[in-house]
Amino acid sequence: GAGVSQSPSNKVTEKGKDVELRCDPISGHTALYWYRQSLGQGLEFLIYFQGNSAPDKSGLPSDRFSAERTGGSVSTLTIQRTQQEDSAVYLCASSLGFLAGEETQYFGPGTRLLVL
């Protein structure tokens, strides 16, 4: 079956512009995660959605970052007024979720964001 897909695969934007990154999780996966990997850095948790529960936003670095998940499926990560330090690979992952007793995460290919 289809894996996690993300779009766009690459995004170049100018400082100060807003960007939207999209994630399509594996069908039936109730848990969805966003991570960031800056150049030469480790992975960093951003936000987690589990079903209809309130999302865990504890990893969002500033209020310029927001995410939503519509209909329990597709998720959009929005970065407002982008800064150069936002340049990174943004990764999405999904899993069946802890309620299903299966938390193995399946990662998408990522979106490479470059802020000029």
Added chain:
Amino acid sequence: KNEVEQSPQNLTAQEGEFITINCSYSVGISALHWLQQHPGGGIVSLFMLSSGKKKHGRLIATINIQEKHSSLHITASHPRDSAVYICAVKGETSGSRLTFGEGTQLTVNP
């Protein structure tokens, strides 16, 4: 000090060698993940552990909860095993978020 420490940072081996990558963490955890990041950037989840040992093919992962330590072993290593291996923990009190180690860059030469 990072909550999750991996060693070594870089590892070069000859094909066929037995490889061990270590992960130590400083918080109570409910689960530990081992991930593999390919040179092209794609990430694959290898194992999720909360106790004991798991094996998949040539890969073995162990965890010692009391010592807050996990190891990833690769038997009969092959050049296609070359990748970054990442340890991540789910803390007991951190909800669903994962905290990641810096990764171990493994290069297996033919």
